[in-house]
Amino acid sequence: MLKHLALIILLAALLLVFPVAAANASMIENTNFITVQSSPPYADVYIDGIYQGKTPVTSPDHYEGHYEIRVVLAGYDEYIVPDLYVKPLGSGVASVTANLMKNTSLAGVVVYAEPAGVEVYVDEVYAGTVPELKDGGLQLAGYLPGKHNFRFEKDGYNTVTKNDYMLSAGNTETLRVTLGKAAGTTTPTEEETIVPATTITTVPTTFAPTAPPTKAPVPILGILLGCAAAVLLMRRL
Known part of the structure; x- marks a missing residue:
């Protein structure tokens, strides 16, 4: 009887461990x-x-x-x-x-911008987002020679435009722009220093419903100890 009980404990522990391992392996x-x-x-x-x-x-x-x-x-x-x-x-x-x-019949442009994350529009069409300066400029290719309008924008910054910018066939132009902070915007550190005025308000008492109990994670250590105990019990039998 004790031997059968030990086998049941061992099998139950293995059934709890294997699904977790199988799920992780499947993800990888x-x-x-x-x-x-x-x-x-x-x-x-x-x-x-x-x-x-x-x-x-x-x-x-x-x-x-x-x-x-x-x-x-x-x-x-x-x-x-x-x-x-x-x-x-x-x-x-x-x-x-x-x-x-x-390509010697079309023009290319490399855009460097500060800060990183500036969106670039060419002739009102989104062309890409400028990466960090350390990663190099944004590469743009395949533009017809002639005049083009460039717009550079990012939330919280002033928009910069370069209109009627001439591109030549077979050449690669380099554009460098710096966007200044828009008026009325603050950095996160500045917002943290603002202390709101103290106000006293009466809030009606409400009772939130009791949250359902969360499912506890599989106690791996307990499972392993149970396996070890089952093996020792089988040996003694």
Whole structure:
């Protein structure tokens, strides 16, 4: 009878531990890496329209599926992989090598802006967001030669415009802008120093409903001790 009881305790402990381990393993097995490199390097990489950094770049934690890869370098044709298939982990890293071609009939622009996160619009069309200065400027490519209107904006800052800016075929222009703080805006530290006036208000007493009890996490240590006790009990029998 005691031997049967020990076996039941051991099996119950294993059933509690294995589902947690299986869930974690499943989460890991469903993700993979995407690596992108280019020639020449330091091009901007976008995966499904989200900026990832400069080439060479490795982007982790992608689930199995299809992704659009876009590689942009001012003065070169954009390199686009419209449907890159990413397999589950263990099936190999998804890699892209972009051999960029120089374009002498169109113009390119590199934008540096302070602070980081400035949104750039060219001829009223969103073109991208400027990264940190240490990451280099925002690469823009594929513009027809001639005059273009540029707008730079970020919440809490004054908008800067450069209208009728001339772009030449085969050339790459560099734009540097600094946005000043908009009037009436404060930094988080300034807001923290503001002390509101003391007011006395009468608030009716209300009773919040009792929250349902939360499910306690699986006591892994207790399970392991139970397993050990069951094994010792079986040996003594």
